[in-house]
Amino acid sequence: MAEALEDYRRHLVSERDRSEHTVRAYVGDVSAMLQHAARMGHTEVGELDISVLRSWLASLHTRGRARSTLARRASAVRMFTAWAHHTGLLATDPGARLASPKAQRDLPDVLRPGDADSLLEGLAAEAAHGDPVAMRDHAILELLYATGVRVGELVGLDLNHVDPGRRVVRVLGKGRRERSVPYGVPAERALEAWTTAGRPELAGSAAGQALFVGVRGGRIGQRAVRSMVHARLRAVPDAPDLGPHGLRHSAATHVLEGGADLRSVQELLGHASIGTTQIYTHVSVDRLRKAYRQAHPRA
Known part of the structure; x- marks a missing residue:
């Protein structure tokens, strides 16, 4: 099983070109399933069947794992069993029969436009x-x-990656999909001030071409950005406690409320499927209700 897991890890890296974070998550989920199978007495990947997979998922459920966690882990295992079947390790693909609960998609917290203005104007x-x-x-x-x-x-x-002339930034997203995203005049001014006056003060030899650097002079990390966003938002009265992903939700919400269509927001966010973007349609309910009252003869 360990050998198969290592082969699968190499497959994700070299053939599927998955990011380090994605590979670590997928391999971790599959490893947990294989450990569960071993506790049931199985020693070979070829012994996996639907009863093993369902037993593993049930054990996660009894330990109180969220539906979103169960859905993600089931998806990871389905990918593994499909690969194992394709490579001949499994005679059939038991993962194709593995159902998982649909993740509950809570509406994301977002900033009010006034909160965003207070945050950015103060900064x-x-x-x-x-x-x-x-x-x-x-x-x-x-x-x-x-x-x-x-x-x-x-x-x-x-x-x-920043094109100030066109006011777009080139982003490498999930699955190494590249997209160009526009930004506005306030962001343009902030970026110009940072790159011309601020960055030279902080950048060290380890910074390379990094756009944003930390206080030690190297490329800034995700944890530092998350901590900074939380700290800056705490200074805004009555604003929700959000991290960078909350600002992503806020951007999508405010663009939709401003009249953008869902496909445009999908492109902005870099979602592979428009189904992922549809969670933001809740923000348009008030606008839809208003349009309905104005347009429907029986409203």
Whole structure:
């Protein structure tokens, strides 16, 4: 089983070109399932069947795992059994019969537009005094809110990924899919101040071409960005406690409320499926209700 798991890890890296984070998550889920199978007395991947997979999923459920967790882990195991069947390790694919609960999709918390203005205007005033950390934080928050990029995408940006003339940033998203995302004038100003005045103050030899750098001079990490976003939002009265993903939700919500169509928001966020984007349609209910009252003869 260990040998098969290592072969699968190499498959994800070399053939599927998955990110390090994705590979670690998939291999971890499959490893947990194989350990469960071993406790049931199985020693070979070829012995896996639907009863083993269902038993493993049931054990997770009894331990109180969320439906979203069960759905994700079941999906990871289905990918593994499909690969094992394709490579001849399994005579049939038991994962094809494995059902999992649909993840409950809670509506994301978002900033009110006024909260976003308070956050960004306050940072702009702080950055105007020339503090390089404030300049960096201002540019990061403007870009997160302007583009809706993921925090992993943000920290991976290099200087040459920003096109100030066209006001677009080139982003490498999930599955290594590349997309160009526009940003507005406030983000343009914040980025210009950061790259011309703030970044030279912080960047060390380890920074390379990184757009955003940390206080130690190297490329800033996701954890540092998350901590910064939470801290900056705590300073805004009555604003929800959000991280970078909350700003992504807020960007999508406000763009939809402003009249954008769902396909445009899908492109903005880099979702492979529009089904993922549809969670944001809740924000248009008030606008839809208003249009309904104005247009429907029996409203």
